[in-house]
Amino acid sequence: MDQALERRLGPVVRALLWTAVGGYLSFVLGGQMTGTSAAPLWLRLAPVVPLTLLALLGLLHRAPRHYGALGLAALAWLELGIFLNGYARPEGLSWILPAYTLLPIAASPIWLKRRHFVAAAVICTLLGPLPLLWLEPPGPWQMFQYADYMVIAVVVAAVLNGYQVRLIRQHLELEERLRLRADVDELTGVATRARFLEQARSLLVKAIDSGTSLAVLYMDADHFKQLNDNHGHAAGDAALASMGHILREHLRGHDLIGRIGGEEFAVLLPGLDAEAARATAERLRRAVTLQRSAGQALSISIGVAVHGEETALEPLLARADQALAAAKRGGRNRVEVAG
Numbered sequence: 147m148d149q150a151l152e153r154r155l156g157p158v159v160r161a162l163l164w165t166a167v168g169g170y171l172s173f174v175l176g177g178q179m180t181g182t183s184a185a186p187l188w189l190r191l192a193p194v195v196p197l198t199l200l201a202l203l204g205l206l207h208r209a210p211r212h213y214g215a216l217g218l219a220a221l222a223w224l225e226l227g228i229f230l231n232g233y234a235r236p237e238g239l240s241w242i243l244p245a246y247t248l249l250p251i252a253a254s255p256i257w258l259k260r261r262h263f264v265a266a267a268v269i270c271t272l273l274g275p276l277p278l279l280w281l282e283p284p285g286p287w288q289m290f291q292y293a294d295y296m297v298i299a300v301v302v303a304a305v306l307n308g309y310q311v312r313l314i315r316q317h318l319e320l321e322e323r324l325r326l327r328a329d330v331d332e333l334t335g336v337a338t339r340a341r342f343l344e345q346a347r348s349l350l351v352k353a354i355d356s357g358t359s360l361a362v363l364y365m366d367a368d369h370f371k372q373l374n375d376n377h378g379h380a381a382g383d384a385a386l387a388s389m390g391h392i393l394r395e396h397l398r399g400h401d402l403i404g405r406i407g408g409e410e411f412a413v414l415l416p417g418l419d420a421e422a423a424r425a426t427a428e429r430l431r432r433a434v435t436l437q438r439s440a441g442q443a444l445s446i447s448i449g450v451a452v453h454g455e456e457t458a459l460e461p462l463l464a465r466a467d468q469a470l471a472a473a474k475r476g477g478r479n480r481v482e483v484a485g
Contacts (some may be wrong), residue, residue, distance in 0.1 A: 184234030227276025334390025342404025361423030364466035
């Protein structure tokens with residue numbers, strides 16, 4: 147979740163890094179037009195170089211784990227720049243106080259980790275202003291103003307930061323729930339038809355490229371309409387849920403299982419030939435026959451097909467479906483392998 151949060155925050159971090167470059171330039175030029183500083187102009191402009199490099203790093207190096215470090219580095223350079231522009235100005239602390247108190251609030255969207263927020267608060271409240279306060283001690287009223295405004299700024303930054311992180315987390319959790327609903331069949335716990343077909347095509351391409359075998363099982367619950375008509379849809383749902391559980395329990399972790407239709411399921415078995423796929427299908431068939439729903443025994447018919455010359459998924463599934471139809475014609479509760 148934290149990595150997803152940082153990825154989502156990436157555009158904000160990059161925008162704020164470039165905003166820091168532009169904002170600092172306007173701060174220096176505005177100060178140049180309105181007063182003087184003991185630091186020469188070239189020295190006051192010097193932080194623009196590292197700030198620009200940090201902004202470029204944000205564009206070129208998009209590893210989410212580095213966003214906090216980039217933000218802290220930019221904040222430190224901004225604090226140094228504010229000091230250089232405020233040192234020995236006639237207006238004293240009052241001229242740069244707004245800049246010092248603005249930084250915690252402006253930077254608050256960047257920090258997703260508590261340690262980064264604490265480090266930023268320390269830089270903003272102590273490490274940045276302290277040199278200027280030491281070299282040019284303010285009067286009691288100015289010191290009170292600084293302390294009061296800075297406390298308010300840090301509190302506001304904490305509120306904004308906490309609200310933003312919570313909002314993004316809730317948004318990501320909602321996205322995850324919607325993704326699962328779209329990808330996973332809620333009743334059976336296996337892949338939905340769309341998700342199965344998408345992943346199955348990828349597995350077929352891998353099998354073709356690597357020259358490995360790939361088997362398909364196409365299965366259908368026997369007499370499912372009769373179960374629904376005699377015992378109701380709740381019994382039918384229970385039977386489908388039981389089948390989904392059996393498939394997940396008896397197949398390998400990298401096998402792909404999907405619910406294709408109402409009571410139809412399909413399975414892709416990477417690396418299995420016809421004999422191994424048939425043995426797997428028989429094991430599944432026997433496991434289903436041990437289950438009952440509404441007092442009625444369950445059974446399935448399974449068609450098996452092994453990838454041959456097919457370059458698309460649909461012909462392979464069609465062969466498995468034809469084998470399933472043959473199993474139905476042969477009396478149901480059986481396995482047929484496509485020729």
